[in-house]
Amino acid sequence: MTKEGADSLRDELKHLKMEARPKVIAAISEAREHGDLKENAEYHAAREQQGFIEGRIQEIESKLSNSQIIDIANMTNNGKVIFGTTVDLVNIETEEEVSYQIVGDDEADLKINKISVSSPIARALIGKSEGDEVVVRAPGGEVEYEIVEVKYI
Known part of the structure; x- marks a missing residue:
């Protein structure tokens, strides 16, 4: 959390x-x-x-x-996507930009761009770094994103 x-x-x-x-x-x-x-x-x-x-x-x-409480602001930003980080993404196909914070299941709220750590997009992002391209297998099909920035805020 x-x-x-x-x-x-x-x-x-x-x-x-x-x-x-x-x-x-x-x-x-x-x-x-x-x-x-x-x-x-x-x-x-x-x-x-x-x-x-x-x-x-x-x-x-x-x-x-x-629960184990993670304060991401106190961690060293090494550009890797982990629980709690905010990730800026670009959809490679449409060039649409989006930003998500990866949070626990109870905190997830897509309206304010907080996605559950167990969601398909978060699972695809965890462990990746800035500049990496990821393929998200969502119910609507596969979507390719590039990780523009990883913020520890």
Whole structure:
């Protein structure tokens, strides 16, 4: 997991513990005051939300405790593509330029150019260097890219 991804999870965990959990506890308490719990939709909705929050807290804590955090900015840039690097590519056929950061599965978001380390393009890039040409075998066919720059940011 990248340092940025770990920080994001820590922020979410803090929000869940400090804001969301107390709000849902207050909602459950308020719903209990309305009387019969068997037919109290507010109570059941609040309990369901509490279960979701507690499950997410456990999931985040587990991920943070079992993950290895990589801070790519503290590594020496030798031009090699590794987990956490940002890679500038040029499609050899169309000359279209694109930039991707290789991140963990949980952090991947194509809208902000973060691709999973297990994606076809990341698997093709890992271990390559600036100037190398790579062939990505994607569901839409093979695409050839040239690695223009590898950034350790």
